[in-house]
Structure formats: C-alpha cells, structure tokens
Amino acid sequence: MKLRDTGLGFSPITILIHWIVAGLAAWMIWSGLSATYGDAGGKAGMVYLHSIAGVVIFIISTYRLWARLSSYHPLPIGSPNPIEVMVSRSVAVGLALAPVLLPLDGWLMMSAAGKAITLPGGIVLPALIRPNVEVEQVARLLHKIGAYAFMAGLALHIFGAVKHHFVLKNDTVRRMLGKRVEL
Numbered sequence: 363m364k365l366r367d368t369g370l371g372f373s374p375i376t377i378l379i380h381w382i383v384a385g386l387a388a389w390m391i392w393s394g395l396s397a398t399y400g401d402a403g404g405k406a407g408m409v410y411l412h413s414i415a416g417v418v419i420f421i422i423s424t425y426r427l428w429a430r431l432s433s434y435h436p437l438p439i440g441s442p443n444p445i446e447v448m449v450s451r452s453v454a455v456g457l458a459l460a461p462v463l464l465p466l467d468g469w470l471m472m473s474a475a476g477k478a479i480t481l482p483g484g485i486v487l488p489a490l491i492r493p494n495v496e497v498e499q500v501a502r503l504l505h506k507i508g509a510y511a512f513m514a515g516l517a518l519h520i521f522g523a524v525k526h527h528f529v530l531k532n533d534t535v536r537r538m539l540g541k542r543v544e545l
C-alpha cells in the first residue's frame with residue numbers, strides 16, 4: 363500500500379485521515395458553539411466532549427501536517443488558473459494547521475482558567491501554566507478568532523470542491539474519495 367502522497371496521487375492514509383478529520387472538525391465546531399452559546403447547565407459536559415475530541419483531532423492532525431509538509435503534493439486535475447491553485451493550496455495548509463493550533467490554544471485556555479482536561483480512564487493532562495486571568499482572556503479571544511477563520515477557510519474549501527464537482531465536472535472530489543486518476 364502506498365504510504366505517502368506522490369505528485370500523482372494521495373495515499374489511502376491521507377484520504378482516510380482527510381475524511382476522519384472532516385467529521386471531527388464538524389463535531390468540534392458544533393460542540394464548541396454549543397458550549398459557548400448553549401444553556402449554562404450543559405456547558406461543562408459539552409466542554410468535556412469538545413476537549414476529548416480535540417485531543418484526538420490534535421494527534422491525527424499533527425501526523426497529517428508532518429506528512430503534508432514532508433511529501434510531494436499531487437498535481438491539480440485539469441489546467442486550473444495558477445492564482446486559484448495558490449489560493450486553494452494556501453487554504454488547505456491553513457486547514458491542516460488549524461486542528462493542530464486550536465487544540466494547543468484550547469489547552470492553554472483551560473490551564474489558565476485553572477480547569478483540568480480529564481480524558482476517559484481518568485487521565486488528566488498536565489496544566490501548561492498556573493491560573494492567570496489575562497492569559498485566559500487572550501487564549502479565549504485567539505480561540506474565537508482562530509475558530510471563525512477556520513470556518514471561513516472551510517467554507518471556501520467546500521465551495522472549491524463543489525465547483526470542481528458540479529461546474530468544472532472533473533475528478534478532484536472523486537480522487538479525494540479514492541478514485542485512481544491518470545494525470
């Protein structure tokens with residue numbers, strides 16, 4: 363089995379990770395918004411589920427970011443406009459980076475608030491710093507800005523996928539679903 367991406371195609375691992383991370387990212391956005399704007403009674407439970415999934419997405423995405431930066435990237439399909447290729451690749455790098463940075467910031471936010479991150483099995487992540495209100499406020503603001511920038515990038519990314527599939531009618535989305543495409 364091809365373990366790494368090449369200039370000709372994505373490895374099955376990249377494809378599997380892409381869709382697992384897409385599902386987890388949807389959960390992170392929904393649970394983060396519910397924790398922030400939902401009823402106060404359910405907040406602690408939502409933050410708990412949000413942080414457990416955050417640890418999982420962080421581990422998978424750290425591997426993915428390393429693989430993305432250390433492998434060749436498959437060539438785009440067809441003959442796209444170079445500006446569009448640059449924009450879509452920059453957005454994809456941002457999307458690969460966000461699920462690594464947002465969990466680190468979430469961990470910092472929780473540590474600064476003096477709240478422990480408890481995982482199933484009773485494992486408690488060590489606090490990154492001592493409780494500190496100023497750091498907590500900055501980390502919370504960065505989490506908000508980062509999460510909304512991530513959602514904007516994701517909207518652009520999905521718009522690109524829809525355009526490739528329905529307007530340009532090429533195999534870009536099918537290749538991300540595992541189809542072998544001859545370039």
Ligand code: HEM
Nearest residue numbers: 376380383384387430454455457458461520523534535538
């Ligand atoms: C419904 C949601 C999504 C759709 C339809 C979608 C679609 C696609 C497609 C078609 C490609 C291949 C582009 C190419 O051939 O160059 C791609 C690549 C990529 N997507 Fe998505 N995507 C979605 C969600 C996400 C999410 C949530 C993330 C990140 C958290 C993400 C990150 C990436 C990255 C980093 C790449 C480049 C390949 C890689 O390094 O893994 N995508 N996506």
Ligand code: HEM
Nearest residue numbers: 390391394395397398413416417461464465468469506509
């Ligand atoms: C890919 C990873 C993550 C994404 C996409 C994400 C997304 C979000 C979003 C959209 C919100 C709502 C923000 C707002 O409207 O103010 C939020 C809130 C929150 N997130 Fe995350 N998050 C991630 C990882 C984490 C992790 C790993 C933790 C903790 C370890 C965490 C802790 C929190 C907390 C405590 C809140 C509530 C903040 C408040 O009370 O205002 N997040 N997150």
